Amino acid sequence: MGDRPEIRAGEVALGHDPGDTPDAGITFIGRIRSPWSRGDCPKNIGRARETGQGARIELAPEYAQALTGLSVGQPILLQYWMDRARRDLVMQAPRHAEGPRGTFALRSPNRPNPVSVSTVVITALDPEAATIDIDAIDCFDHTPVVDIKPWLETVDAPPA
Amino acid sequence: MGDRPEIRAGEVALGHDPGDTPDAGITFIGRIRSPWSRGDCPKNIGRARETGQGARIELAPEYAQALTGLSVGQPILLQYWMDRARRDLVMQAPRHAEGPRGTFALRSPNRPNPVSVSTVVITALDPEAATIDIDAIDCFDHTPVVDIKPWLETVDAPPA
Numbered sequence: 460m461g462d463r464p465e466i467r468a469g470e471v472a473l474g475h476d477p478g479d480t481p482d483a484g485i486t487f488i489g490r491i492r493s494p495w496s497r498g499d500c501p502k503n504i505g506r507a508r509e510t511g512q513g514a515r516i517e518l519a520p521e522y523a524q525a526l527t528g529l530s531v532g533q534p535i536l537l538q539y540w541m542d543r544a545r546r547d548l549v550m551q552a553p554r555h556a557e558g559p560r561g562t563f564a565l566r567s568p569n570r571p572n573p574v575s576v577s578t579v580v581i582t583a584l585d586p587e588a589a590t591i592d593i594d595a596i597d598c599f600d601h602t603p604v605v606d607i608k609p610w611l612e613t614v615d616a617p618p619a
Numbered sequence: 620m621g622d623r624p625e626i627r628a629g630e631v632a633l634g635h636d637p638g639d640t641p642d643a644g645i646t647f648i649g650r651i652r653s654p655w656s657r658g659d660c661p662k663n664i665g666r667a668r669e670t671g672q673g674a675r676i677e678l679a680p681e682y683a684q685a686l687t688g689l690s691v692g693q694p695i696l697l698q699y700w701m702d703r704a705r706r707d708l709v710m711q712a713p714r715h716a717e718g719p720r721g722t723f724a725l726r727s728p729n730r731p732n733p734v735s736v737s738t739v740v741i742t743a744l745d746p747e748a749a750t751i752d753i754d755a756i757d758c759f760d761h762t763p764v765v766d767i768k769p770w771l772e773t774v775d776a777p778p779a
Binding site for chain 1: 628631633637638641642643644645646647648663664665668681682684685686687688689694695696698700706708710712719720721722723724725728730731732734736737740741754763765766767768769770771773774775776777778
């Protein structure tokens with residue numbers, strides 16, 4: 460964790476790294492190919508969409524068949540692993556917020572299990588190459604992919 | 620994986636278990652206390668809501684402060700670990716579907732990384748006890764918790 464973010468005023472850390480004592484293992488099923496790197500990555504997916512630049516999910520070939528049934532135009536939940544995050548913060552002071560807030564009240568990548576979730580739209584599918592093009596994403600190029608699921612209003616929208 | 624589901628007609632498995640070769644570690648931050656066990660668990664969160672029975676998230680005490688800033692009535696994304704799932708299926712034939720479909724086109728708990736996501740509503744908060752009551756959930760009692768995030772329309776609803 461050589462380049463992990465420094466602690467700011469008002470932030471609180473656990474005193475240990477939750478990643479050091481895992482209860483279960485994640486396997487990376489692919490990588491996100493995005494236009495972004497440190498310094499030019501949009502702050503959120505809204506800003507990423509405004510750039511007009513899409514991204515590509517490149518899955519490991521063994522998962523190609525697992526795309527069967529997905530369609531262009533469909534929204535999906537994309538879960539990905541923020542491998543540069545720090546996992547020990549319980550209170551954080553992001554620059555955009557007025558004061559420190561709890562990690563579970565923030566969408567910061569820094570969290571005990573850095574699995575980010577975004578709702579994105581499929582713009583192209585190549586099942587043979589095991590790739591999915593999506594409308595936008597706000598993470599660095601080569602970010603590991605954890606899962607892809609169909610977005611379902613009955614599960615993913617708050618109840619009326 | 621002694622009690623993992625059997626393979627049905629039309630299902631396709633990888634031939635190895637992705638959980639055997641982890642790239643990163645998940646730490647369980649707490650447990651979901653639900654009314655459900657094998658045999659009486661609702662098939663989806665809509666059915667769970669119809670029962671009128673809520674659930675409780677019990678976090679490890681060290682994460683209590685991380686709840687700061689969450690509010691009753693707020694929708695959250697709850698990520699949890701389906702520890703009884705099988706991780707090697709790329710095609711699945713659920714009873715409700717007409718034919719086999721790819722794992723990434725289904726919300727089945729059986730997937731390479733069994734991290735489920737549901738949007739639920741906070742009905743009560745006890746920061747000292749590190750508990751969150753929620754309106755409903757469709758998983759077994761004692762399911763491990765991976766993460767809690769605020770649900771944000773700009774990130775979690777499909778773009779207009």
